[in-house]
Amino acid sequence: MPANTTSRGLAHEVRRTPLRRIRDFIDFLASTSSARFAILVFSSLILIWTLLLSLPISARDRQVTPLADAFFTAMSTICVTGLSVVDMATHWSTFGTVVILLGLQIGGIGVLTLASIMGLVVSRRLGLRQKLMAASDSNPLRLHHGPVVEAQAVRLGEIGGLLATVAISSLIIEGAVALLIAPRLLVEGADLWSAVWQSFYWSASAFTNTGFTPTPEGLAPFATDPWMLSSLAIGVFLGSIGFPVIFALARGWRTPKRWSLHVKLTLTTTLILIVLGAIAIYVLEVSNAATLGAQDPAAGPMTATFLSIMTRSGGFSTVNISEMNGSTLLVMDMLMFVGGGSASTAGGIKVTTLAVLFLAALAEARGDSDMQIFDRRIPTDVLRLSVSVVLWGATIVATASIAILQLTKQPLDFVLFDVISAFATVGLSTGLTAELPDAGKYILAATMWAGRVGTVTLAAALAASQRRQLFRRAEERPIVG
Template sequence: MSVGGRSAGLRDRLRDRPPGRDGLDRLARQSPARLAIGVFAAVVAVFAALLSIPAATATGQRAPFVDALFTATSAVCVTGLVVQPTGTYWSTLGHVIILVGMQIGGLGVMTLASLLGLAVSRRIGLTQRLLVSAETKTGRLGEVGSLLRIVVLTSAVFEVAIAAVLIPRFAMLGESWGDAVWHGVFYAVSAFNNGGFVPTAEGLDPYVSDWWVLLPIIIGVFVGSLGFPALLNVLTLWRTPRRWSLHAKLTIVTSLVLVVSGALIVAAFEWTNPRTFAPLDADATVLASLFAGVMPRSGGFSTVDVGQMHEGTWLLLDALMFVGGGSASTAGGIKVTTLAVMLLAIVAEARGDRDVEAFGRRIPREGLQVAIAVSLVSATIVLVASLAMLAVTGLTLDVVLFDVISAFATVGLSTGITSTLPDEGKYILTVLMFVGRTGTMTLAAALALRSRRRVIRYPEERPIIG
């Protein structure tokens, strides 16, 4: 083909581009985070509109807008906080809408958008690769296409496996096969995506001592909260743990430490509490403690009334929820690697080491700066939201702080105040869930991308600290 022919062909292709495509590509290149947040907000709006349909409620009456918006945000942000009881207030259609919202939120809106583009065009363009790279923390754009297939396949395999274990158990406990299949699928999706929603009025309380029901949910929540980068790295190199990436090692080690220590401390605080663990036998108490140690990672399920726990347990759960799960996972919080990097920096400073090191690797100073920034900004958001909630609700600080952190970290545990909140309080938690799901990831990416070398450096002088 001649040069003129190629030029004419290029003009034809440019003329055939869909209207607005250039602007969308320009926005994706200049501010992918802004585009991602916009898409995420649009998805929340769609699900809020769907939950506003009268058929979405059990009574057939239209849900108040604030309740529909709150529930849609909670589902898409895979939080699990509710202002109306999920099992009784929403109809089967409402449950399906919530289930789909959790699945979309778990995979990530950017990932899902790229998957749709892949299904239509059979290949991924540069814009979609950039967006998915930001969502999944994948460094090489050429790997994104195959990674997307693995992400969806991995999610499907784990969800099917969890459902396959739960369905026969629910049937054995007296449910019809139709109900058993529906509940098994719902809990599988809710667990792996750290959604925290339950499809029945009684929730998981009747299964407080049932290992067959709770253990698959525990595993699903834990695996889903690790994050796809760590999970795929482990699955690929499971025979040679020494070759795991630093990110995978930090994520798994820190997660296990938090789960074990959290379960032990919860058991110590609640062992003699007559309103939670005291009526349980030893075996059930062990299971309930393990369950309570895993759920603050962002699972949001509970087998005992969280509102009846001791204040000391609330404070512990506050800390665990604020940390959350792994990066690029279905979990919220500041992320376990953020905590690990800051703790390693403290150890290095105490030893007088110039470098922050772990597992034979040196962590760059920029990583520590991002970790500190994310932690301080997150703490500031929680502080401001808590002050606002105290002003509009008149509730005490302990319950307000618990539910604020739960919303920000997209956990879903609650002391029981959400159903009694005024509309202003519901809107505050709604914004907090959205910011918690998108804000910390966007902030971390923005700070990481702003790294630059300066030609001129000022003289160094250390101020007195501490």
């Protein structure tokens, strides 16, 4: 090799800035598996937030927060769950509250999307690898099959626009919700600074579908306030439909016929579940004097609708969940397990997963060979992925429920409710979570982690590589049903 070529190579290495070296190292990690890289970043963030919340400066009494409580709060924050084992309004100092709010934003945006935005800022361009990472966050199918066509919510070439939409829409929506809430807090008697601070806290907690409250009394002063409840419901709804849907609506809200199948399925299924959930909650609780039965006829339906929206993953509640009937808790279990839209701040198995399973059952009942909706055909690999998501989710919920039942000896309906709330990152609780021993906190924290990381991402990360088989075995049909 010529000496001048070697010199140029060494000079190039010397000229590499620390920022460039960090970017190249991250690029190398991401190239092996975007799913594993996401889990690594996600878990690292949780450990960092645990350390920050453990510092004496994070607590209002300047004492070290116990490790189990700090870890659980960090997990609940980054996972945007909203479950808590301490009083969020009184335990944390201003520093601790700022750390929590920052964690909500990071968790709400999503690890893969955040990593892509950071890569864009560092390199001032969005390369193919970063586009694939962001695409995986908006479409889990790419984790298994690479770029696809039929089920794409956002095309690969539009990922740069999606990232801009994520950042801009988050700021705009949270700012708009804060502007709606601030005047109401001023009318309630809060001073200007408290109204501004609390309104931002409420709006960030609503849009990220977390459910943390900035005051000890929570929503109690606004239990029947249509303005406050509607503002929070709007924030939760927009956060739960997913950034690809917001992106599509921002581009073509006037032309619904041109919306993608993902957008149509997400909006349709979400609205149906909200309406059916509100009706079920109202019918089951209207005679319960401890919940809706104590409210006037106009407030009852509003509360039922609010609670139905909160099961998307919102986590706010105006009634005592532990006072609800067992039948209502079971209905809310099912709604929470479904959750919100894909690539959203909500958790659960996602509404499109439920829609695909329903369409598969409908096609089977009709004798159709394909799943069809809105003049489109859904391929069978989407159905396989949907079944996998449900089975993994049910397995996680069942395992965590059995462990906590054995540990606490509490009633099944309370345990199941809080476990599903953790898995679906909802944040509603019967009161069981706050009373858990340290072992129970770690179990519920692991459930939150599995639910937020996503069953598809988790399965893809555990798989060393996609199996390639050069032959097909003989086909035989077992008896099913």
